[in-house]
Amino acid sequence: MDNKVVKVGLGVIIIRDNKVLLGLRQGSHGAGEWAYPGGKVEFGETIFEAAIRETKEEAGIDITDLEL
Template identity: 50%
Template sequence: MSSTPKPEVGVGVFLLKGNKVLLGRRRTAVGHGTFALPGGHLEFGESFEDCAAREVKEETGLDITGIEIMTVTNNVLSEPKLVQLIAILMRASLVDPNQIPVNLEPEKCNGWDWYDWNDLPKPLFGPLETAFRNGLNPFPPS
């Protein structure tokens, strides 16, 4: 068996409210202390849209709709282990705009909050930082 690291595929979801985006501070080893979109690893045979809906529900309790692909990032992260993360970044809407995110995985996240897109907290998780630096605007044209 090879010990060469293999790329991993993750899905992150932009949930938007006004000019704000939902982010949580990671407690996991990879990206510890960084702010990230809700999301997680793609399971074998799963569509990106199904992964997005499943991960958002598992992490925040929120139900989403209108899921669409925004961009793809390719990040090589070295701490605490070497990993190449291919991140499919999606955008979705809340089924119920009044629903409030709940931290359902406190061992993985310090909690969820809405942050102004023009004043994001630092540091950002690698894939989100890459998308931001590349000029991604997750907000639909008005």
């Protein structure tokens, strides 16, 4: 039987006062580009948990009001 791996990524769009949060990417992947906070969903993690974690890691923001 073949073992198959699915990798899931996400981006978080944060809107406040009709403004959208973007961050300037660093590192080797997309350096210098503007992007939403986001990243990979870890094994056993929901997309909501990943969105909360990635936003905290990348933007230092604790989010609680999520919509899909």
